[in-house]
Amino acid sequence: MQVTITINGEEVTRDVxxxxxxxxxxxxxxxxxxxxxxxxxxxxxxxxxxxxxxxxKSCTVLAAMADGHEVxxxxxxxxxxxxxxxxxxxxxxxxxxxxxxxxxxxxxxRALLDENPDPTDEEIRTxxxxxxxxxxxxxxxxxxxxxxxxxxAEVKQxx
Amino acid sequence: MQTPAPCGYERATSVDGALAALAAHGPTxxxxxxxxxxxxxxxxxxxxxxxxxxxNDLDELxxxxxxxxxxRIGAMTRHVxxxxxxxxxxxxxxxxxxEAVIADPVVRNRGTIGGSLCQADPGEDLSAxxxxxxxxxVIRGPAGERVVSMDEFHVGPYVTAVADGxxxxxxxxxIRPGAGxxxxxVERRAGDFAIAAASAAVWVGGGTFADVGxxxxxxxPITVDVTRVGELLRxxxxxxxxxxxxxxxxxxxxxxxxxxxxxxxxxxxxxGVLTKRALRxxxxxxxxxxx
Numbered sequence: 001m002q003v004t005i006t007i008n009g010e011e012v013t014r015d016v017x018x019x020x021x022x023x024x025x026x027x028x029x030x031x032x033x034x035x036x037x038x039x040x041x042x043x044x045x046x047x048x049x050x051x052x053x054x055x056x057k058s059c060t061v062l063a064a065m066a067d068g069h070e071v072x073x074x075x076x077x078x079x080x081x082x083x084x085x086x087x088x089x090x091x092x093x094x095x096x097x098x099x100x101x102x103x104x105x106x107x108x109x110r111a112l113l114d115e116n117p118d119p120t121d122e123e124i125r126t127x128x129x130x131x132x133x134x135x136x137x138x139x140x141x142x143x144x145x146x147x148x149x150x151x152x153a154e155v156k157q158x159x
Numbered sequence: 160m161q162t163p164a165p166c167g168y169e170r171a172t173s174v175d176g177a178l179a180a181l182a183a184h185g186p187t188x189x190x191x192x193x194x195x196x197x198x199x200x201x202x203x204x205x206x207x208x209x210x211x212x213x214x215n216d217l218d219e220l221x222x223x224x225x226x227x228x229x230x231r232i233g234a235m236t237r238h239v240x241x242x243x244x245x246x247x248x249x250x251x252x253x254x255x256x257x258e259a260v261i262a263d264p265v266v267r268n269r270g271t272i273g274g275s276l277c278q279a280d281p282g283e284d285l286s287a288x289x290x291x292x293x294x295x296x297v298i299r300g301p302a303g304e305r306v307v308s309m310d311e312f313h314v315g316p317y318v319t320a321v322a323d324g325x326x327x328x329x330x331x332x333x334i335r336p337g338a339g340x341x342x343x344x345v346e347r348r349a350g351d352f353a354i355a356a357a358s359a360a361v362w363v364g365g366g367t368f369a370d371v372g373x374x375x376x377x378x379x380p381i382t383v384d385v386t387r388v389g390e391l392l393r394x395x396x397x398x399x400x401x402x403x404x405x406x407x408x409x410x411x412x413x414x415x416x417x418x419x420x421x422x423x424x425x426x427x428x429x430x431g432v433l434t435k436r437a438l439r440x441x442x443x444x445x446x447x448x449x450x
Contacts, residue, residue: 018166
């Protein structure tokens, strides 16, 4: 069947088998390999993208189910050559080591901040609890999200 | 790489359309809602439907509303909506208790109450929640609509009263005075299925229990409705000794299996403790004593 998914603002159309998972569509068709394919069982969160704005695990959504919908991946965080504050925060606070969980962590964090611009550490921990970091870097991920929240508050105040 | 077996796919745009699609494709067709039970099972080839009917567009089944003395919950209501509902928080606080510990927020964005109930995994929390609060469910099929109790709904492990060609459309919960409820769960790690969980609902009137519902998840081959607890508590004034006795009954009546989450005697002990805690908290909420 033919599906058309808008990924980071660009329409992508391809013939797929209905059984194809969204994570593979994203990685194979536009070649956006920032979204990682990890556990395959909706546990690890490396494949988290946003589907119509909501954070979802793309290994547990069929590409067919996303037909006609909008997907944002980690590649879509950067705007006009400028990193998203969440990405800057991960850089500033050393929130990644091997980097495998990072795209999912960033997408879950971005979704959190869009809904709750000033989260507590507890709220950040809950928001990223669908991701697993095996470099045991949660402490710095929480610090990175806090950094991003504060940066965004500053920018808002300046404007 | 885990990949589902080949299958067909179509998107339903109405409940009637979904029923027509199921009728056209016969018993090897399956509805797919949030997909967070079905897709993992398809990847493991534990489920091999030949045709999927996607019901994610059925906004007509996504609602939580009050209709007189009944709360109606549409089957496509996502976990996140159940967790945040002010109406449910007011009348049945156990939904928010349970939802805070069902999987993780990203999964909760997608999974639905209808999907959870129809999956009928004995370790799943919402089946115990709905049994404790004595909900009814509405099932629609080619012959029309029927309403069944949670007791009739749970047929066996992963088997419900929803037959081939039918769809669960709604969960109905009666609002009765003096209600309080709570869900208590112990899991190995954040987002995991329960080692054991207990859902309690009490209705207090004139200083005694008018009615009590107590159901367990991950404590047997199906959701365990511990009817003996209700029998013990009805007509009695709330008290710690009663909760103790109820915990002992639940520990006796549950049917846990030894697995990677623990041996039978540990699970029975846990069920007793969780039953006591859930009843205590539900009662405190009913009496509005909770801080």
